Amino acid sequence: MKIxxxxxxxxxxxxxxxxxxxxxxxxxxxxHDTKSDALEEYDGMIFTGSYDTVFEGxxxxxxxxxxxxxxxxxxxxxxxLVHYMLKGEVVRSKTPEDEPVRIDTKESPLFEGxxxxxxVSMHHNDEVVRLAEGFEKIAESERCFYAASQNIExxxxxxxxxxxxxxxxxxxxxxxxxxxxIEKTKTA
Numbered sequence: 261m262k263i264x265x266x267x268x269x270x271x272x273x274x275x276x277x278x279x280x281x282x283x284x285x286x287x288x289x290x291x292h293d294t295k296s297d298a299l300e301e302y303d304g305m306i307f308t309g310s311y312d313t314v315f316e317g318x319x320x321x322x323x324x325x326x327x328x329x330x331x332x333x334x335x336x337x338x339x340x341l342v343h344y345m346l347k348g349e350v351v352r353s354k355t356p357e358d359e360p361v362r363i364d365t366k367e368s369p370l371f372e373g374x375x376x377x378x379x380v381s382m383h384h385n386d387e388v389v390r391l392a393e394g395f396e397k398i399a400e401s402e403r404c405f406y407a408a409s410q411n412i413e414x415x416x417x418x419x420x421x422x423x424x425x426x427x428x429x430x431x432x433x434x435x436x437x438x439x440x441x442i443e444k445t446k447t448a
Contacts, residue, residue, distance in 0.1 A: 263304050266290055266294060266325070276335070307335060336383065339418035349388070351386065356385045361403070362380075364399065368408075380422075
């Protein structure tokens with residue numbers, strides 16, 4: 261399985277590659293403005309975190325990535341960017357998080373086999389306050405109402421936290437679940 265890491269420049273970008281190695285996936289890094297036709301041999305995409313903020317001229321993804329049919333996992337800035345570009349709403353957070361926090365999850369292929377409540381690594385100053393159309397909330401923390409979301413039809417999953425960071429109880433399992441999502445879409 262080959263994953264394209266769409267790099268928006270984050271402290272944790274290299275850790276995504278390390279996590280993918282641990283779960284047995286091949287990967288390559290691509291700049292944020294990569295078009296979908298450059299990713300034909302890849303099975304899925306991960307949007308990284310970033311130092312940018314989406315609503316103040318931050319880096320954007322090419323719109324073709326959302327319509328090419330490859331499963332997307334948006335992480336932190338990637339979570340915010342997906343909702344911002346698909347007409348959700350992102351704002352400066354009144355309660356930024358920079359620590360391990362407990363999330364409560366709903367049933368989702370992304371959290372399959374995981375406890376309904378577990379610790380994740382949050383590092384964010386902005387947050388999604390309205391999901392893009394067609395998405396549903398699949399996790400929340402005490403201070404982050406939309407800690408994760410999914411649009412199963414579009415094969416897009418987003419998390420406000422960093423599953424690649426060491427502060428997660430089940431980070432690698434989330435990446436394994438993402439790979440299973442890709443595998444199921446290839447055989448469907």
